[in-house]
Amino acid sequence: MDLDTDSEGRGRTPAAFQAAGAGDGETRPVPVPPPRRARVICWALLSAGLLALASPWLAQLWIGFDLFTQLLPHLLALALGGFACLLWGERIGLPLALLIFIAVVAGMAYWSLSHVSPDFDQSAESGTIRVMSFNLWRENEMVDAVEGEIRRNMPDLVAMPEFVENMHELPARLKDILPHRADCLHKPFCYLGLLSRWPIVRVKSASLWVGPPYLHAWVKTPRGIVHVYVTHTLRVPWIRSHYKQVRAMARIVNIIRGEPAIVMGDFNAAPYSYILKLFPQDTGLKRHTWLPSWPARPLKLPQIAIDHVFTSSHFVRKRGPWVGKYAGSDHLPVILELQWWRAENRK
Numbered sequence: 001m002d003l004d005t006d007s008e009g010r011g012r013t014p015a016a017f018q019a020a021g022a023g024d025g026e027t028r029p030v031p032v033p034p035p036r037r038a039r040v041i042c043w044a045l046l047s048a049g050l051l052a053l054a055s056p057w058l059a060q061l062w063i064g065f066d067l068f069t070q071l072l073p074h075l076l077a078l079a080l081g082g083f084a085c086l087l088w089g090e091r092i093g094l095p096l097a098l099l100i101f102i103a104v105v106a107g108m109a110y111w112s113l114s115h116v117s118p119d120f121d122q123s124a125e126s127g128t129i130r131v132m133s134f135n136l137w138r139e140n141e142m143v144d145a146v147e148g149e150i151r152r153n154m155p156d157l158v159a160m161p162e163f164v165e166n167m168h169e170l171p172a173r174l175k176d177i178l179p180h181r182a183d184c185l186h187k188p189f190c191y192l193g194l195l196s197r198w199p200i201v202r203v204k205s206a207s208l209w210v211g212p213p214y215l216h217a218w219v220k221t222p223r224g225i226v227h228v229y230v231t232h233t234l235r236v237p238w239i240r241s242h243y244k245q246v247r248a249m250a251r252i253v254n255i256i257r258g259e260p261a262i263v264m265g266d267f268n269a270a271p272y273s274y275i276l277k278l279f280p281q282d283t284g285l286k287r288h289t290w291l292p293s294w295p296a297r298p299l300k301l302p303q304i305a306i307d308h309v310f311t312s313s314h315f316v317r318k319r320g321p322w323v324g325k326y327a328g329s330d331h332l333p334v335i336l337e338l339q340w341w342r343a344e345n346r347k
Helices: 014-020 037-058 063-088 090-113 143-153 239-256 274-283
Strands: 128-133 157-161 180-183 192-196 200-206 214-221 224-232 261-266 307-311 315-323 334-340
Touching: 037 063, 037 090, 037 274, 063 090, 063 239, 063 274, 128 143, 128 261, 128 307, 157 224, 157 261, 180 200, 180 214, 192 200, 192 214, 192 224, 214 239, 224 239, 239 261, 239 274, 274 307, 307 334
Parallel strands: 128 157, 224 261
Antiparallel strands: 128 334, 157 192, 180 192, 200 214, 214 224, 261 307, 315 334
8 A cells, every 4th residue: 555545545645644643654754844934034134234244345236235334233233133043042032133223223323412512602713614514304394493503503604405495584594693695496306505604606506417406605715715515315215316416416526626625415325335435436525424313303313324524635624523403303413623724734
């Protein structure tokens, strides 16, 4: 009699083998256990972290990998948890992964919020420029809070991405400390503004082109003209368009290469991002910002540094960077002081 038939010649299922028992002299097949869901999760956590670690290099092959760089510390935390899960089992590893992730979230927020700017009672001293980049957020209606935060920092230049209708009264309110203004509100989808302590002698702007919306102002400082750019790029998941915008913005800045320049705004890219690293490589500018500034709401737990300040070799960072206090936006402002650098010392 074949093993796969009963006494009446009917086929038997694997379950029937087990029901037959060991006493009939037949060998029961041992069922292969299905993969445990928790173990799959452990491998997924470890793989995500390793992918994030390699993503700055993989992005050079395919720009889509740059998505993983935005949360690099968080994904590495999950990878540690995944490794612990595989080493000690899911009962220890999965709770440990969660604890490590929470610790990273708390640590990033603490790092940012422990660098809040001091209260400044006057503008920067001679030879120094205090700059602020503040994405005001299109849904922010806390005009008083924004005005108060700008006054608290007494900047010489304020870049304002998402300078929408809710905030259009700000320039008039701040005219006593920042009397000069530039914007590109007359162009479609160009919600950028700049407030300056010094005269703005010329303005150029663009939107609806291959690059991001940008505002270019010629600011007449006591040391001469400084080219100040304000921009706001696309964000994930539009990685390919984001890449094209940053490269195009670099070409615009390169038009005035060799002249004093400050580029500020919301680049929607973390310091580990391959896309963000391309901008200083293409322009020769230096980035001076790295503190997490987003998100600041609904909980004030900033995790990613996406608001940045770049400068030409005419400037060095004197103090900062800092983040500002919460003022209704989903971004915290970033502030730093720049000092003019003597030509003979430039690199």
